[in-house]
Amino acid sequence: MKMKYNKNFDNLVDNYLFSTIRAKKRAYEEAHPKTKIVNLGVGDVVGGLSQTVVEAMQKAVGDYLSPATFKGYPPEQGYEFLRESIARYYSRLGVNLSTSEIYISDGAKSDIGNVLDLFEKTTSLIPNPVYPAYVDTNLIRGNKIKFMEGRKENNFLPLPDFSDKNSYLIYLCSPNNPTGAVYDKKQLSLWVDYANQNHSIIIFDSAYESFIRGDYPRSIFEIEGSRTCAIEISSFSKRAGFTGLRLGFSIIPNELEVQKKKIGKLWLRRQSTRFNGVSFVIQKGGEASLSEKGSRECTRQVDYYLENAKILKDLFTNLGYDVVGGVNAPYLWIDCKKDSWEFFDYLLEKHQIVGTAGAGFGSLGKNFFRLSAFALREDVEIAKERLTKGGI
Ligand code: MLT
Numbered sequence: 001m002k003m004k005y006n007k008n009f010d011n012l013v014d015n016y017l018f019s020t021i022r023a024k025k026r027a028y029e030e031a032h033p034k035t036k037i038v039n040l041g042v043g044d045v046v047g048g049l050s051q052t053v054v055e056a057m058q059k060a061v062g063d064y065l066s067p068a069t070f071k072g073y074p075p076e077q078g079y080e081f082l083r084e085s086i087a088r089y090y091s092r093l094g095v096n097l098s099t100s101e102i103y104i105s106d107g108a109k110s111d112i113g114n115v116l117d118l119f120e121k122t123t124s125l126i127p128n129p130v131y132p133a134y135v136d137t138n139l140i141r142g143n144k145i146k147f148m149e150g151r152k153e154n155n156f157l158p159l160p161d162f163s164d165k166n167s168y169l170i171y172l173c174s175p176n177n178p179t180g181a182v183y184d185k186k187q188l189s190l191w192v193d194y195a196n197q198n199h200s201i202i203i204f205d206s207a208y209e210s211f212i213r214g215d216y217p218r219s220i221f222e223i224e225g226s227r228t229c230a231i232e233i234s235s236f237s238k239r240a241g242f243t244g245l246r247l248g249f250s251i252i253p254n255e256l257e258v259q260k261k262k263i264g265k266l267w268l269r270r271q272s273t274r275f276n277g278v279s280f281v282i283q284k285g286g287e288a289s290l291s292e293k294g295s296r297e298c299t300r301q302v303d304y305y306l307e308n309a310k311i312l313k314d315l316f317t318n319l320g321y322d323v324v325g326g327v328n329a330p331y332l333w334i335d336c337k338k339d340s341w342e343f344f345d346y347l348l349e350k351h352q353i354v355g356t357a358g359a360g361f362g363s364l365g366k367n368f369f370r371l372s373a374f375a376l377r378e379d380v381e382i383a384k385e386r387l388t389k390g391g392i
Contacts, residue, residue, distance in 0.1 A: 011139045017132045017360035018042045024344075025354045032352075038383045040312070041354040043177070043330060043372040045241040047304075049285075050297035053240060056288030060281040074277035077268060078104020078249065082283045085290040086249060095221040097251060103267055106278050107248040108207045108235035113137035114274070115203060115231060115250070116169075118266050119258070125168040127158055129361035129368070131177045131205070143169075149364060156181040156324060156333065160194035167198050172220070173205040175212060178361045178370040179333040180325015182216045188223045195229035201258070202230040207248075210239035210302050212328045219251075227253035231263070238330065238374075240289035240298045247278055247286045305330050308380045309373035315384050316371075319392055326373065333358070336369040343369050351386040 015023070021041045029037060048054075063069035077083070083099035090097050105111050112133050124138045128147040138145055146168065148158035156179035172191060174183040183191075195202050204220035212218050220230045232251040236242035252264035288294045309326035316323045316334050326332035336343040340357035347353045347369075356372070358365030373380075 006140065008140050008142050012136055016136065017356070020360070021354065021356055024348070028348055028352075028354075035352050036382065037348075038351075038353045038375070038379045038386075040371045040373070040375055040379075040383065041356050043238070043374050045238065045243050045301075045374050046376050047241075047301070049241050050289060050294055050301065052291060052294040052297055053285045053288045056294075057281050057285040060284035063280070071280040074280060074283065076272040076275075076277060078102070078278065079280065079283050079287075082287050083249075085287045089290050090219060090221070090251075093218055093222055095219050097221070098254065101251055101253055101264060103250045103252065103264075103271060104278055104283065105248045105250060105271070105275070106246040107237060107242075108205060108233045109133055109248075111233045111248060111250045112203070112205065113140075114270065115233070115267075116141045116143070117270050117274075118263060119169065119201070123166065123168055125170045125200075127171065127173070127176075128363060129156075129178055129358060129365035130171065131173055132361060134171045134173075134203075135362070138169075147362070150176075150179060150181070151364060152322075152324075152335075157183055157187060159187060160190055162194060162197075165198055168200045170195060170200050170202045171205070172202055173207070174216070175208040175329035176325075176331075177205075177208065177329075178325075178331050178356070178358065178365065178368075180327070180329035180331045181333075182212065182214070182328045184215075185217050185223065188217055188220060189225075192220070192223045192225045192229060196225055199258075200229065201256075201263075202226070204230055204232045205234075206232055207235040208238055208329055209234065210298070211306060211330055213306070214328050216328060221251065221253070227255045229256070231256065236286050236289060239302060240286070240294075241301060242282075242286070242289075245282050245285060247282050304377070305373045305375075308375055308377060311380050311384060312371055312373060315387060319387065326371075330373045332371045332373070334369045334371065336367060338367060340366060340369050346392075350392075351383070351390060353383050353386065 083102040087097045123144040126134050127150050150156040209218035220226045235248040256263045313326040322335040324333045340359045344357040356370040358368030
């Protein structure tokens with residue numbers, strides 16, 4: 001029999017959304033080399049890391065000099081020191097975790113795709129609009145997708161339909177990428193009840209929890225009943241600036257079982273076959289970011305992005321646009337009143353500002369535009385000046 005490729009790839013759009021955004025930006029830069037582009041597109045951190053994190057990593061590099069302190073392969077589940085720091089971080093939210101329930105990885109995006117190895121082909125319940133990696137990884141796996149609608153009418157926060165008794169993998173992202181919407185405790189409790197009733201599993205993406213300043217849950221495990229129905233996937237990328245360093249983790253409660261199989265055990269089995277861990281240096285950086293001093297420094301960085309978000313939100317609101325998000329989240333979701341790729345081209349051509357077309361996050365994003373607040377303040381001020389003077 002001849003080799004065949006995985007035909008599920010035919011179901012994907014040609015390029016991953018953020019590769020398209022980067023390519024469009026690059027093409028414009030090449031054609032206009034003297035023009036300053038303001039990049040509010042891909043949500044990538046800017047500026048320096050926290051001093052405490054850098055010092056911890058520098059010290060860790062020194063350990064590699066001597067056989068006595070040298071480190072080879074890291075432990076499959078991650079170093080105990082980092083898992084302890086994460087457990088302590090969660091205990092401040094009132095969530096008690098055993099370090100055996102925490103699995104270190106090279107980032108939330110990897111875990112989001114890899115977690116599908118644990119389940120037979122299934123149907124996933126995924127919001128529309130949504131972070132495109134959820135949809136792409138499910139399509140590659142050959143899963144069916146049932147979309148749940150995020151619209152202005154429900155504040156972009158879809159809730160469970162209790163009349164639907166099927167089991168699903170349910171994807172929730174709060175604070176949400178791309179809409180910036182945040183679930184409150186009551187809403188998440190509905191999801192947990194639904195998942196427990198229908199033997200569904202919630203994949204809770206908490207990559208943006210550090211942006212929460214209001215009274216909202218930062219973790220699904222703040223919700224009663226969640227330990228029997230949820231996996232949480234999180235990241236150091238946005239809370240501590242690790243997008244280039246790569247560090248994340250998943251939390252799988254010891255009670256979480258499907259057909260009497262412990263999901264955490266399957267995950268460890270999967271990871272030890274397919275993954276060789278994150279380097280000691282990076283894990284030391286992660287630990288430092290969770291120390292008292294490191295946390296203070298990281299919070300200052302997040303506050304800086306939140307201030308950017310406020311400036312952008314005020315700006316677009318004053319220009320007459322409906323804007324959600326940007327309060328407990330780094331993303332603003334703007335009703336751009338026209339096709340979002342047209343709006344993308346228009347902002348780039350007229351003001352040299354890059355954002356992300358909402359259509360890239362799903363059909364319901366067609367007339368929305370996402371701005372990322374991960375930018376230097378001077379760039380945000382340039383965008384403000386251009387838009388205030390030039391208008392839209
Ligand atoms: C985004 O812009 O949505 C992020 O960069 C995506 C990610 O974290 O992979």
